[in-house]
Structure formats: structure tokens, C-alpha cells
Amino acid sequence: MEQAPPSVEIAPQEKPAPYDDRLIRLSEILGSVHYLRNLCNPEKEDGWRAAMQQLLDKETSNEPKRRAQLTAAFNRGYRSFASVYTTCTAAAVVAEERYRNEGATLATEIAARFGN
Structure with missing residues (x-):
């Protein structure tokens, strides 16, 4: 009697998006602006870190790498x-202003070229 080979689950392959290099740069900018805004703003703000979290949630939900x-890049x-x-x-x-402008651009x- 032949036994069936054990089933092996293969994780889905992570494929880089064509705009990953831009996302990496945008992540660096978000980290830089987050630091600089909180350094220079007496009322601490968490908006830039929250924006990064949204980016991660939307772009990498099932892609740990x-x-x-x-x-x-953010760090x-x-x-x-x-x-x-x-x-x-x-x-x-x-x-901070220059990085914020670069990030907005x-x-x-990214949205214009790769958005839905």
C-alpha cells in the first residue's frame, strides 16, 4: 500500500511592486519628517507614524519581507x-519642509502612475 506524500504548504511568493523603490524612499521621508516635526513642535504629533502604518497596512498586509x-526605511x-x-x-x-515637499511629490x- 502506497502512502501519499505529506502535503507541503508553499507560502505565496512576494513579488516586489514596480514602485517599491519609490515606496522605500517615501518610507524614509516619513521617518525623517516624523522625527523632525516632533523635535520642532512643542505639541507632539503622531500623524506621520500613523501615515506609515496605513502605508504598511495597505501595501504589505501579507508580505512580511x-x-x-x-x-x-522608516526607521x-x-x-x-x-x-x-x-x-x-x-x-x-x-x-523638514524639504522632506515634506519631496514626500508629497x-x-x-506614485498615485498618478501606479494608482487604480
């Missing part, structure tokens, strides 16, 4: 400014 990549952006700015300076304010480009 992509989720880890985007999370690492890298946060830490890159945390290592330079410990107090709010004029340069920090300018950097990137988000618009």
Missing part, C-alpha cells in the same frame, strides 16, 4: 536625523 523593508529616516539634530534649529525646520507621482 516587503513590510520589513519599508519599516527599516533609517528617523535615525538619520536623530543622530544629527538633538534640538530644533533653523536647519532642522528647512530639512513622491506620493502624487
Whole structure:
């Protein structure tokens, strides 16, 4: 009597999206802006981290490797400014504005080119 081979579940392959490089950059920007806004704003805000969480939930719900990549990019952006700015300076304010503008441009480009 032949036994059937044990069934093996194969996890679905994670395929990078054609805009993953842009999402990684956007994640870095979100981390940077999150740090800088809270450094320079006496009333702490969590909107940028929440925006990152929404991005993760929508883009990587069943893709742990992509989720880890985007999370690492957010943390890298946060830490890159945390290592330079410990107090709010004029340069920090300018950097936050530039990063926020770059992020808005990137988000618009991603939506226009790859959105439904």
C-alpha cells in the first residue's frame, strides 16, 4: 500500500511592486519628517507614524519581507536625523519642509502612475 506524500504548504511568493523603490524612499521621508516635526513642535504629533502604518497596512498586509523593508526605511529616516539634530534649529525646520515637499511629490507621482 502506497502512502501519499505529506502535503507541503508553499507560502505565496512576494513579488516586489514596480514602485517599491519609490515606496522605500517615501518610507524614509516619513521617518525623517516624523522625527523632525516632533523635535520642532512643542505639541507632539503622531500623524506621520500613523501615515506609515496605513502605508504598511495597505501595501504589505501579507508580505512580511516587503513590510520589513519599508519599516527599516522608516526607521533609517528617523535615525538619520536623530543622530544629527538633538534640538530644533533653523536647519532642522528647512530639512523638514524639504522632506515634506519631496514626500508629497513622491506620493502624487506614485498615485498618478501606479494608482487604480
